Amino acid sequence: MKVKVSRKAHFNAAHRLYRKDWSDDKNTQVFGKCNNPNYHGHNYELIVSVTGEIDPETGFVMDMKVLKDLIVEKVEDALDHKNLNVEVPEFKDLNPTAENISIIIWNKLRPHISETHTLEVVLYETPRNFVTYSG
Ligand SMILES: Nc1nc2c(c(=O)[nH]1)N=C([C@H](O)[C@H](O)COP(=O)(O)OP(=O)(O)OP(=O)(O)O)CN2
Numbered sequence: 818m819k820v821k822v823s824r825k826a827h828f829n830a831a832h833r834l835y836r837k838d839w840s841d842d843k844n845t846q847v848f849g850k851c852n853n854p855n856y857h858g859h860n861y862e863l864i865v866s867v868t869g870e871i872d873p874e875t876g877f878v879m880d881m882k883v884l885k886d887l888i889v890e891k892v893e894d895a896l897d898h899k900n901l902n903v904e905v906p907e908f909k910d911l912n913p914t915a916e917n918i919s920i921i922i923w924n925k926l927r928p929h930i931s932e933t934h935t936l937e938v939v940l941y942e943t944p945r946n947f948v949t950y951s952g
C-alpha cells in the first residue's frame with residue numbers, strides 16, 4: 818500500500834528568460850517582459866512529494882524532518898535569494914524557466930531519496946503558474 822507524503826517549501830529568486838544566441842528582437846518577441854535585462858523576481862512555492870510503502874516499524878514513508886532538511890540543504894541554500902542566471906551554475910547555459918528549475922530541483926533531490934520511493938516536484942512560479950516534474 819503506497820502513500821504520498823509532501824513537504825512545502827519556499828524560495829525567492831531573480832531571473833531573466835532569454836537565449837544568448839538570439840537577437841534582442843527575437844528574445845523580446847518570445848519572452849516579452851521576462852526578457853528584462855535587469856532581471857525580475859518571483860516568490861517560488863515548492864511542493865516536494867515522496868511516494869512509497871509505509872515502514873511498518875516507524876509508520877513513515879519518509880521522515881518529514883529528513884525531507885525538510887534535505888530541501889533546505891539542496892534547494893533553498895542553492896536557490897534562495899539568488900540571481901539564477903548569474904549565481905547558479907546549472908543555469909549558465911540553461912534558461913531558468915519554471916520547467917527547467919523544476920528539473921534542476923528534482924535532480925538535486927533524487928540521489929538522496931530511497932530508490933524504492935518515487936519523487937515529484939511541483940513548482941509555483943506565480944500563484945497561477947505552476948509546473949510538475951516526476952522524472
Ligand atoms: N511555460 C512557461 N511560460 C512562462 C514562464 C515559464 O517559466 N514557463 N515564465 C514566465 C515569466 O517568468 C513571467 O515572469 C511570469 O510572470 P507573469 O506573467 O507575471 O505571471 P502570471 O501570468 O501568473 O501573472 P498574471 O498576473 O496572472 O498575469 C512567463 N511564461
Ligand SMILES: [Zn+2]
Nearest residue numbers: 832851857859
Ligand atoms: Zn519570471
